[in-house]
Amino acid sequence: MIKRRHQAVGLSVLAFVLSVLLLPSGLYWAQARSVERVSILMPAPFADASKELVHAFNQQHRGEIHLETIRGPLETEAISDLAISSLLLGDAPFDALLMDVTWLPKYAAAGWLVPLDRWFTAADIDALASGAREGNRYNNSLYRWPFTADMGLLYWRTDLMEQPPKTPEDLVQISRALQEQKRVPWGYVWQGRQYEGLSCVFLEMIDGFGGFWMRPDKGEIGLDRPAGVKATTWLRNLITSGVSPQAVTNYAESEALQSFKMGDAAFMRNWPYAWAELQKPDSAVQGKVAVTTMVAEEGVSPTATLGSWGLALLQTSSHQEATAEAIRYLTSVDSQKKLYLGYGYTPTVQALFLDPELMDVNPILPDLLEALEHTKPRPQTPLYAQFSDVLQRDLNGVLTGNQSPSDGMAEATSTSKTILRSAGEVMP
Amino acid sequence: MTALLIPAALLLGLVFVVPMLRYVWLSGHADSVLTGLVAIPNQGANWVRLLNDARFWQDAAQTLRFAVVSVGLEILLALAIALLLDQRWRGRGAVRALTLIPWALPTTVMALGWRWIFNTPYGPLEQVSGLLGGPALNILSNPSISWLATVFGDVWKTTPFAALILLAGLQTIPSDLYEALKLEGASAATCFKRITLPLLQPYIALALLFRLAQAFGVFDLIQVMTGGGPAGSTESLALYAYLNAMRFLDFGYSATVMMGSFLLLISLCIICWICLQSLQRRLGRA
Numbered sequence: 244m245i246k247r248r249h250q251a252v253g254l255s256v257l258a259f260v261l262s263v264l265l266l267p268s269g270l271y272w273a274q275a276r277s278v279e280r281v282s283i284l285m286p287a288p289f290a291d292a293s294k295e296l297v298h299a300f301n302q303q304h305r306g307e308i309h310l311e312t313i314r315g316p317l318e319t320e321a322i323s324d325l326a327i328s329s330l331l332l333g334d335a336p337f338d339a340l341l342m343d344v345t346w347l348p349k350y351a352a353a354g355w356l357v358p359l360d361r362w363f364t365a366a367d368i369d370a371l372a373s374g375a376r377e378g379n380r381y382n383n384s385l386y387r388w389p390f391t392a393d394m395g396l397l398y399w400r401t402d403l404m405e406q407p408p409k410t411p412e413d414l415v416q417i418s419r420a421l422q423e424q425k426r427v428p429w430g431y432v433w434q435g436r437q438y439e440g441l442s443c444v445f446l447e448m449i450d451g452f453g454g455f456w457m458r459p460d461k462g463e464i465g466l467d468r469p470a471g472v473k474a475t476t477w478l479r480n481l482i483t484s485g486v487s488p489q490a491v492t493n494y495a496e497s498e499a500l501q502s503f504k505m506g507d508a509a510f511m512r513n514w515p516y517a518w519a520e521l522q523k524p525d526s527a528v529q530g531k532v533a534v535t536t537m538v539a540e541e542g543v544s545p546t547a548t549l550g551s552w553g554l555a556l557l558q559t560s561s562h563q564e565a566t567a568e569a570i571r572y573l574t575s576v577d578s579q580k581k582l583y584l585g586y587g588y589t590p591t592v593q594a595l596f597l598d599p600e601l602m603d604v605n606p607i608l609p610d611l612l613e614a615l616e617h618t619k620p621r622p623q624t625p626l627y628a629q630f631s632d633v634l635q636r637d638l639n640g641v642l643t644g645n646q647s648p649s650d651g652m653a654e655a656t657s658t659s660k661t662i663l664r665s666a667g668e669v670m671p
Numbered sequence: 672m673t674a675l676l677i678p679a680a681l682l683l684g685l686v687f688v689v690p691m692l693r694y695v696w697l698s699g700h701a702d703s704v705l706t707g708l709v710a711i712p713n714q715g716a717n718w719v720r721l722l723n724d725a726r727f728w729q730d731a732a733q734t735l736r737f738a739v740v741s742v743g744l745e746i747l748l749a750l751a752i753a754l755l756l757d758q759r760w761r762g763r764g765a766v767r768a769l770t771l772i773p774w775a776l777p778t779t780v781m782a783l784g785w786r787w788i789f790n791t792p793y794g795p796l797e798q799v800s801g802l803l804g805g806p807a808l809n810i811l812s813n814p815s816i817s818w819l820a821t822v823f824g825d826v827w828k829t830t831p832f833a834a835l836i837l838l839a840g841l842q843t844i845p846s847d848l849y850e851a852l853k854l855e856g857a858s859a860a861t862c863f864k865r866i867t868l869p870l871l872q873p874y875i876a877l878a879l880l881f882r883l884a885q886a887f888g889v890f891d892l893i894q895v896m897t898g899g900g901p902a903g904s905t906e907s908l909a910l911y912a913y914l915n916a917m918r919f920l921d922f923g924y925s926a927t928v929m930m931g932s933f934l935l936l937i938s939l940c941i942i943c944w945i946c947l948q949s950l951q952r953r954l955g956r957a
Contacts, residue, residue: 324917331708349920352704435812437900490791492901493812501793625704628918640902645814665720666705 279565280309283573285341286322287314289390289552292586293573300572308565319343319439330355330557338560339570341390344378344551344620345439345627351381352625357556358384362567374615375591377549378623386555388574391588393550394611394618395447395537398503398511398521402531403427411451411477411538414510418486421509430486432499433512435478437639440495442631443548444512445638446621448474450546451539456634459624462663466634467649467656475641475648482642492642504528512537514550518607519587534607536614549618551591589615626666633658697926704920717927726903727911727928731935734907737818738886738939741825746879748826749833754867756834757841767838774831782895785824786811814904817897821905824892829885833878840874841867869954876947880940887936908932 285293290312300310313336315322323346329335330353342350350356363385368376374394379387399407403421408414418430434440449456454470457463465471481487491499496513500520503511506527511517521532539545554570556563572578576595582588583601589611595601596612622630633655641651698717700710721727756767773781789810791797800808810820848866857865890909893899899906899914908928915925 320918327917327920349704353708353920436898437902438898488792489807489809490812493791493809498790498793626919628914628920632914632918635900636903639900640814643812643814643901645902645904 278306278309279562280311281339281562281566281569282311282313282337283339283341283554283569284313284315284322284326284337287317289341290314292582292588296573296578296581300569308568310569313337333559335557335559337557338562338566339554339556341552342387342555344549344553347378347387347555348381348623348625348627350555351386355558356386357558357560357563358386359388359556359567360385362571363388370593371591372593372596372612372615374549374618375551377618378551378620379553381623387553388570389551389553389591390574391552391582392591392615393514393552393589394547394614395443395512395550396515396534396547396614397537398513398517398532398534400509400528400531401533403509407533407535408538410541414538415481415484415486418509422485427507427509429488429502429508431481431510432487432491432494432502432508434494434496434499435492435639435642436495437635438495439631441635441638442621445474445634446548446619447537447546448478450619451537451543452477453540453543457622457630457659459622464656464659466659467652471652472649475638475652479641479648492639515589515611516587518605534610536617545617547614547618549620626662629662630659633662694926694930697923698930700923702923708920710923713923717924720924721927721931727931729903730906730908730911731932733818733905734887734889734932735939737822737889737907738883741822742879742882742886744822744826745830745833745882746875748830749837749878752830752834753837753841756838770831770834773828778828778891779895781828782824782892785820786896789820811897812901814902817901818905821893821896824896825886825889829882833882836878836881837871837874840871844870872947872951872954879943879947883939883943884936887932887939
């Protein structure tokens with residue numbers, strides 16, 4: 244009798260323990276079935292900056308959608324490699340991707356992206372600043388929605404001059420005068436290393452001299468035409484005349500920023516992120532810096548290379564509606580405002596550039612808007628990486644004195660034409 | 672008995688033969704972003720392109736130069752280090768362990784370190800040159816000398832590996848050989864020439880071939896330190912193949928570049944082998 248009671252007690256205790264153990268996992272299981280889990284791959288700084296937005300989104304969509312961001316590598320090329328590796332394997336572990344403007348034609352041509360036209364209307368597009376409308380389409384379909392705008396800028400020192408230069412000649416003249424007065428060791432620092440940043444610098448200069456890099460749709464290459472050779476010669480002369488240090492041919496953004504931040508240069512070409520760095524207490528030029536659009540020859544409209552990151556939806560995602568919802572949320576006016584106030588990410592919506600609350604925080608906002616009106620994308624073709632690579636090699640060869648500007652541009656042109664020709668053989 | 676070899680053979684097949692065959696197959700196809708990543712046979716067009724690709728041959732010459740110079744330096748240094756570590760002296764154990772540190776550190780981390788050390792104008796090397804009143808060195812922005820900086824990084828990193836192999840070789844040489852020769856009144860130099868070098872020769876060959884194959888496929892050091900620049904002067908074949916695959920999404924041509932560099936490496940190894948054989952015959956006769 245006692246033995247049986249013991250058994251009964253034992254059984255009920257066991258049942259209780261089991262139910263306590265199983266209940267949460269059962270609940271979790273039930274919930275996991277109904278909640279759509281959406282994940283987005285982003286470079287780590289973007290993922291960190293969107294943390295609060297993601298949290299707010301999950302609060303709003305409790306029980307329906309659970310959004311999470313995957314912190315990818317910091318460098319543009321490293322995250323591209325990561326994304327491409329997972330996409331090649333067929334089933335990427337993320338639904339959307341924060342992508343650089345130059346990747347889009349390649350990814351779209353590879354068939355990895357879903358057009359976003361269903362989710363974004365003409366009114367949405369009209370609300371964007373003109374520069375942010377560029378670089379989101381391929382073959383007339385919308386594949387990417389801009390998350391933050393980015394464009395090349397000319398930083399200048401307000402303590403050394405009254406007005407920024409407008410033309411390439413001005414820039415050189417002001418630099419040389421300041422150098423002769425020993426007020427600054429270098430005139431102008433920029434990105435001359437053999438990498439993507441050099442292509443951005445060059446696009447601004449070749450356009451600024453009234454030329455063009457290439458027109459993929461017409462199969463035209465403009466590198467060896469007079470403006471291309473002029474732009475190349477101008478950049479090379481910056482180095483030979485001592486306006487820029489010889490080491491600039493190995494500078495990326497961080498090296499240029501370092502030099503300018505230490506007060507070693509009068510001008511710097513960089514992206515908007517550099518502004519916040521220059522205002523930090525350890526900066527020698529805190530409060531002595533302004534930005535403008537890159538110099539251009541008299542009568543030529545200046546060009547700012549379009550950077551910008553945007554969100555794209557992947558073909559392999561099984562939660563396309565939910566992902567589109569998340570993309571919409573992360574790029575909403577409210578979210579952009581928060582990202583700007585908290586982390587300095589340049590907005591893409593026109594109205595925000597005139598928002599007094601934002602202007603209070605950062606006085607360069609109108610300059611950014613102006614630069615954004617002059618943005619030009621780099622050549623939009625799935626083969627962009629090849630063309631850019633060819634340009635970087637030959638241009639860096641010119642900058643380091645390995646070949647003359649006209650030889651370098653002639654070689655880059657003929658190699659680019661070979662790539663176009665062999666592409667024509669593959670593409671009907 | 673042969674049945675016991677099956678697991679190893681399977682593993683080898685899976686890890687080596689299958690990917691190799693896939694590469695051979697891929698090099699006969701156009702498979703790029705332009706074909707929508709679908710492989711289409713292109714009748715050897717990749718190989719014609721490779722033969723006419725000035726960049727491939729320039730990279731091949733650069734890779735060869737890098738491999739030969741860095742491996743040559745490494746073997747010489749490693750021999751000296753191995754001889755030192757083979758002697759009996761206080762603290763030898765600790766020093767033996769310490770010499771392995773460069774080999775144990777991740778290449779990428781060290782490549783970043785070198786990039787900083789060679790940085791102009793903020794790197795320590797430039798600072799020293801400045802203090803001594805020297806000119807700006809601009810090592811990483813001068814296409815004719817940048818490759819030497821990459822050689823330096825590679826020698827620093829992989830000499831311990833070669834030294835380890837040579838040290839193992841030294842320890843297989845019985846000490847009574849030396850005693851016998853010394854009894855005949857031979858000098859240390861003669862001992863080295865008559866005993867050490869001939870008996871160490873197979874180990875030198877081993878270290879040479881290991882390192883040559885590895886240096887010929889160099890990727891991480893170059894990618895991080897120079898990215899192939901300046902002016903493409905430090906680009907290795909592996910970096911070019913990687914660019915074609917991951918940046919340009921041209922897998923057909925990337926496979927062809929890999930196959931091309933594989934063939935070059937095999938011929939290099941065969942040449943090395945023949946040279947070593949004739950060297951050994953000469954040493955044996957001496």
